[in-house]
Amino acid sequence: MQPRISLVTLGVxxxxxxxxxxxxxxxNLSGASQPEVAFFQANGLALALYGRSALAEEAGVDDAAxxxxxxxxxxxxxxEAEVDEVYxxxxxxxxxxLKSPRATTWGGYSGYFADPDGHLWEVAWNPFFxxxxxxxxxxxxxxxxxxxxxNAANEARARAYARYSQFTVGAAVLSSDGRxxxxxxxxxxxxxxxxxxxxxxxxxxxxxxxxxxxxxLVTGDGPELVTPCGACRQRIREFASPETPIHIAxxxxxxxxxxxxxxxxxxxxxxxxxxx
Ligand code: THU
Numbered sequence: 001m002q003p004r005i006s007l008v009t010l011g012v013x014x015x016x017x018x019x020x021x022x023x024x025x026x027x028n029l030s031g032a033s034q035p036e037v038a039f040f041q042a043n044g045l046a047l048a049l050y051g052r053s054a055l056a057e058e059a060g061v062d063d064a065a066x067x068x069x070x071x072x073x074x075x076x077x078x079x080e081a082e083v084d085e086v087y088x089x090x091x092x093x094x095x096x097x098l099k100s101p102r103a104t105t106w107g108g109y110s111g112y113f114a115d116p117d118g119h120l121w122e123v124a125w126n127p128f129f130x131x132x133x134x135x136x137x138x139x140x141x142x143x144x145x146x147x148x149x150x151n152a153a154n155e156a157r158a159r160a161y162a163r164y165s166q167f168t169v170g171a172a173v174l175s176s177d178g179r180x181x182x183x184x185x186x187x188x189x190x191x192x193x194x195x196x197x198x199x200x201x202x203x204x205x206x207x208x209x210x211x212x213x214x215x216x217l218v219t220g221d222g223p224e225l226v227t228p229c230g231a232c233r234q235r236i237r238e239f240a241s242p243e244t245p246i247h248i249a250x251x252x253x254x255x256x257x258x259x260x261x262x263x264x265x266x267x268x269x270x271x272x273x274x275x276x
Pocket of ligand 1: 162165167168169184185186187194195196197198218226227228229232
C-alpha cells in the first residue's frame with residue numbers, strides 16, 4: 001500500500017453545525033460538496049464531513065454511541081503564536097477546550113480541542129518536523145539528537161574562556177550530515193574582540209568541510225533565556241533555513257525552542273546577493 005492519506009472523513013451528528021464550525025475556522029467549503037457530504041480542500045488531502053449514521057452504514061458498522069474514539073487529527077503550525085491563534089479561533093467557533101496550548105515534553109508546543117461532534121484535534125508546533133511552503137509535513141531523516149547536542153554544548157561551555165564577563169556559554173550545531181560541532185565563548189582583554197560560542201561552533205563546522213546547519217543548541221546559566229546575540233543570529237542565518245530549530249538550554253536542559261525566522265524575521269541572506 002502506498003503511504004498516502006487522501007481523505008479524512010468525520011462522521012457528524014448535525015452536518016450543518018459541523019460545516020459551520022469548520023467554515024468558522026477559515027476552511028473553504030469545496031464546490032464539490034453535496035447536500036449530504038461536505039468537502040474541504042486541505043494540503044494535498046481533503047477533509048470530509050458526513051452524517052455519522054450514514055458513515056456507519058456505509059462502512060457496515062454499528063452506529064453505537066462511542067466514548068473515546070482513540071484517534072486525533074493534528075494540524076501542525078509554524079510557531080507557538082500560531083498555535084495560540086488557531087486554538088483561540090477554534091474556541092470562538094464553538095470547539096470544546098480540552099488542553100490549552102503549552103510546552104510539551106517532546107520539545108514542542110501543543111493543545112487539544114474537540115469539534116462539535118467530539119472529534120479530537122491537536123494544534124501543535126513541532127520544531128523537529130519542518131513544514132514546507134504548502135504546509136506539508138516532512139519527517140526528518142532521523143530524530144534530532146537533542147541530548148547529544150546538549151552534552152556537546154555543555155562540555156564546550158565548561159571550557160569557555162569568559163574571564164571578563166564570567167558568563168560562560170556553550171553552543172552546538174548539528175550539520176545536515178548529522179555531525180555535531182561545539183564551541184564556547186572566548187573573551188580577551190580588548191572586550192569587543194571576543195567571540196561568541198555560536199561563532200566557535202560554526203567555525204568548527206566550516207573547518208570540517210560542512211556548510212549546512214540542521215539545528216542549533218545554546219546553553220548558558222541564569223534566569224533569562226540565553227538566546228543568540230544579534231550578530232550570531234545572522235551567522236546562523238548564513239548556513240541554516242528559516243525553519244531551523246534553535247534550542248535554548250540552561251544547565252539542566254532545553255528550556256525553549258525557536259525557529260530561526262522567529263529570532264531573525266525578514267532576514268537578509270546570501271539570496272539577496274544573488275547567491276543560490
Ligand atoms: N555570548 C555567547 O557566547 N553567546 C550568546 O548567545 C550570548 C552571549 C557570550 C559573549 C560574551 O563572551 C558573554 O557571553 C557575555 O556577553
